[in-house]
Amino acid sequence: MTRDGAAPPRVSAKSELRAHIRSARRALPAAVRAAADRALVAAAVGVVRAAGATSVAAYVPMLSEPGGPQLVSALAEAAPRLLLPVLLDDLDLDWALHDGGFAAGRFGLIEPTGPRLGVDAVATVGLMLLPALAVSRDGVRLGQGGGSYDRVLPRVTAPTIAPLYPGELVVSVPAEPHDRRICGALVGTEPDGYEEPHLHWTKGCAIEHHWHSEQSSANDGG
Numbered sequence: 001m002t003r004d005g006a007a008p009p010r011v012s013a014k015s016e017l018r019a020h021i022r023s024a025r026r027a028l029p030a031a032v033r034a035a036a037d038r039a040l041v042a043a044a045v046g047v048v049r050a051a052g053a054t055s056v057a058a059y060v061p062m063l064s065e066p067g068g069p070q071l072v073s074a075l076a077e078a079a080p081r082l083l084l085p086v087l088l089d090d091l092d093l094d095w096a097l098h099d100g101g102f103a104a105g106r107f108g109l110i111e112p113t114g115p116r117l118g119v120d121a122v123a124t125v126g127l128m129l130l131p132a133l134a135v136s137r138d139g140v141r142l143g144q145g146g147g148s149y150d151r152v153l154p155r156v157t158a159p160t161i162a163p164l165y166p167g168e169l170v171v172s173v174p175a176e177p178h179d180r181r182i183c184g185a186l187v188g189t190e191p192d193g194y195e196e197p198h199l200h201w202t203k204g205c206a207i208e209h210h211w212h213s214e215q216s217s218a219n220d221g222g
């Protein structure tokens, strides 16, 4: 998209999209959010099972992040080994084994207190569910802006999938050279999308994936 002479993406293009999605998330009525989270949790468990992954990396949803408060416990039932991120001082991510313990962290994060495995432990998972504010159909991820997953993604050999609310799988996200593409988004399409998320494989995934769940629609491009 940015070829000869095209202006490089403005930093503010990303922050404008972030602000837009954060405020849309905050504006979601509680009942809609609860139904969407319930459906996303069920779909995420379906993806874990379809992938046959016993070791999974995920995240602890913050207020208004897709998945909600039930995501971690549901994933823990589906995957015997669940790794959750711990934000380090330099904004890189360490990984802790989920053992049911949590403590408050920076930025309103809830972080695991289980055994720390080190930044490279994430290379051992069979599936990564990661947080995003938006994902483009070609796999560019918009995160919270710390650049944490820009550091993490090169260490990951598993499919990388972001649960999203409807409207957050977008045509394009302003890409910068450091951005690594992710493999898929778990997302519904409006109007009933809040209750029916599907797995959309993106066009940018560099990781070979051997499984497709019943609900997947590969590269539907629309």
Ligand SMILES: Nc1nc2c(c(=O)[nH]1)N(C=O)[C@@H](CNc1ccc(C(=O)N[C@@H](CCC(=O)O)C(=O)O)cc1)CN2
Residues within 6 Å of the ligand: 059, 060, 061, 062, 065, 085, 086, 087, 093, 107, 108, 109, 131, 132, 143, 144, 145, 146, 147, 148, 149
């Ligand atoms: N649930 C969850 N866990 C996660 C992430 C995430 O996006 N979601 N991360 C993804 O990398 C890492 C944490 N990084 C984060 C970096 C910035 C902000 C954030 O909200 N920053 C706001 C300032 C908020 C405040 O000052 O209170 C901002 O920059 O505007 C959140 C998480 C690891 N754990």
Ligand SMILES: Nc1ncnc2c1ncn2[C@@H]1O[C@H](COP(=O)(O)OP(=O)(O)OP(=O)(O)O)[C@@H](O)[C@H]1O
Residues within 6 Å of the ligand: 014, 141, 142, 143, 144, 145, 146, 147, 148, 149, 150, 151, 178, 179
């Ligand atoms: N490998 C890296 N090491 C250190 N800093 C990096 C790396 N990659 C990107 N960054 C820096 O991180 C900052 C934020 O990047 P970006 O906007 O892509 O974050 P993000 O993916 O939205 O956030 P997050 O992954 O934390 O949710 C940028 O200023 C970028 O220069």
